[in-house]
Amino acid sequence: MLTRNTGFPRFARNEVTFMRTPFIAGNWKMHKTIDEAVALVTELRALLEGLEGIEVAVCPPFPALEAVRQALTGSSIRLGAQNMHWEEAGAFTGEVSPRMLVGLCDCVIIGHSERRTHFGETDEMVNRKLRAALAHGLTPIVCVGENLEQNRTGKTEAVVGAQVRAAFAGVGAEEARQVVIAYEPIWAIGTGVPAYGPDANRIVRDAIRAVLAQLYGDEVAQAIRVQYGGSVTPANIAEFMQEPEIDGALVGGASLRAADFAAIVRQGLGAKMGRG
Ligand code: 13P
Numbered sequence: 001m002l003t004r005n006t007g008f009p010r011f012a013r014n015e016v017t018f019m020r021t022p023f024i025a026g027n028w029k030m031h032k033t034i035d036e037a038v039a040l041v042t043e044l045r046a047l048l049e050g051l052e053g054i055e056v057a058v059c060p061p062f063p064a065l066e067a068v069r070q071a072l073t074g075s076s077i078r079l080g081a082q083n084m085h086w087e088e089a090g091a092f093t094g095e096v097s098p099r100m101l102v103g104l105c106d107c108v109i110i111g112h113s114e115r116r117t118h119f120g121e122t123d124e125m126v127n128r129k130l131r132a133a134l135a136h137g138l139t140p141i142v143c144v145g146e147n148l149e150q151n152r153t154g155k156t157e158a159v160v161g162a163q164v165r166a167a168f169a170g171v172g173a174e175e176a177r178q179v180v181i182a183y184e185p186i187w188a189i190g191t192g193v194p195a196y197g198p199d200a201n202r203i204v205r206d207a208i209r210a211v212l213a214q215l216y217g218d219e220v221a222q223a224i225r226v227q228y229g230g231s232v233t234p235a236n237i238a239e240f241m242q243e244p245e246i247d248g249a250l251v252g253g254a255s256l257r258a259a260d261f262a263a264i265v266r267q268g269l270g271a272k273m274g275r276g
Contacts, residue, residue, distance in 0.1 A: 020225050022241070022272045023180060023248035024265050025057040025080060025141060026255025027109060027229075037064035038071045040258055045075050047262035054269045055248075057107050058255070059141075062096055065104050080107030080141065083115055086128035098136040107139040109250075111167065113147075113186045123166035130167050134175045141180045141250065142167050143229070144208070148187035156185075160207040165215070173216045181208055181226045182250040188230025190252060194239075200228045201243035209245065234263035238271035247272075 032040060037060045048056060057078035060068050069079055081104075085095040101108060110133060111126035126142065133140040144163040146156040160183065168176060183204055188195050204226045212221035228240045229250035240246050249268060254260040 019222065020247045021055055022053070022269055023055040023057070023225050023227060024251065024268055025059060025078075025107070025109075025180075025182075025227065025248070026251050026261050027082060027112070028058065028060045028256060029082070029114070029252060030061060031256055032060055032064060034064045034067045037061075038067050040256070041068050041071050041077070043258035044262060045072065045077060047258055048077065048265060051265065051269070053273070054265060056265055059107065059109055069104060078107055078139075079105040080109060080139075081105050082109045082112065084108050084110075084129060084133070084138075086125070086132040098132045098138060101138060102136050105138075107141055107180075108133050109182075110140045110142045111163075112143045113145055113184060113189060117186075123163060126163075126167050127169050130179065131171060134171065134178060139178060139180060141182050141227070143182045143184050143250070145184040145186050145189075145230075151185065151187060156203060157207040160203055161211045164208055164211045168212075168215055173220050176212070176216050176220055177223050179224060180248075181224065182229045183208060183226060184229035184250060186230075190231070192231050194231040194233075194236050195228070197239035197243050197246075200240060201245045204228075204243075204245040232264060234260055234267055237264045237268045241268040241271035 041058055055078060057080045059080035059082050065081060072079060081101050084101055085092055085097050088097050088099050110129045111121060115121045130140050130142055144160050146159040150156060150159045183200060185195050208226055209221045212224055225247040227248040227250045228246050232249045232251045233254050237249060240249060251261060251264055254264060
């Protein structure tokens with residue numbers, strides 16, 4: 001039986017806080033026209049003006065990236081794509097290459113479970129995309145997570161650990177530091193049923209950071225940021241951010257409303273700083 005880690009030593013929580021800058025990103029998925037995207041980010045920008053101590057990113061659909069980039073001029077809000085191909089150019093109808101994203105945005109979501117499930121992305125493709133993003137100086141947000149059946153049959157740690165190992169194949173330690181991992185249990189995505197904070201913390205520690213430590217050693221494993229994703233709202237963000245292993249969130253539905261996303265960012269930062 002897992003308990004909330006209220007007994008976690010405060011100094012340790014703060015050490016972790018200072019070592020890894022919190023990072024909350026919004027994945028807009030297939031929502032928002034160009035005009036709607038500009039309106040959303042303009043509102044969000046005003047709500048988050050002057051906030052420090054946390055990184056924030058929005059990831060609109062491809063057609064809105066340029067307009068959102070312009071709407072964010074002079075803002076510290078980062079901009080990300082939701083996917084990309086690993087090749088630089090070629091006969092890949094409908095795809096977008098890393099070279100096309102450079103100068104347009106600085107992050108890219110890779111291996112989201114919706115891409116794995118609906119578009120056949122394999123661990124090998126995720127690895128190629130991760131390496132391509134790093135080679136082009138883009139911050140990859142690589143998604144991992146188990147489905148409901150895997151969760152119910154006790155396979156979560158094995159599944160997530162294997163996804164992390166596969167994603168990082170051939171990635172060197174210095175590059176690995178640039179990667180952000182999003183732990184998104186598939187059963188928690190869009191269901192209104194988030195994971196329990198201490199459970200997510202345990203998976204991040206025992207499956208994600210444990211594998212990173214095997215690959216790169218403890219210091220690098222402790223430096224890599226890990227977000228939680230799946231039904232995050234203003235009401236539950238603190239539960240995740242107060243966990244020592246969780247450095248941020250990848251937010252879907254709630255990131256489509258500026259007030260909700262801004263509340264998630266502010267409350268998330270407050271919880272991470274021990275004011276939650
Ligand atoms: P929801 O926040 O809508 O559950 O989506 C999570 C997600 O998939 C973010 O990438």
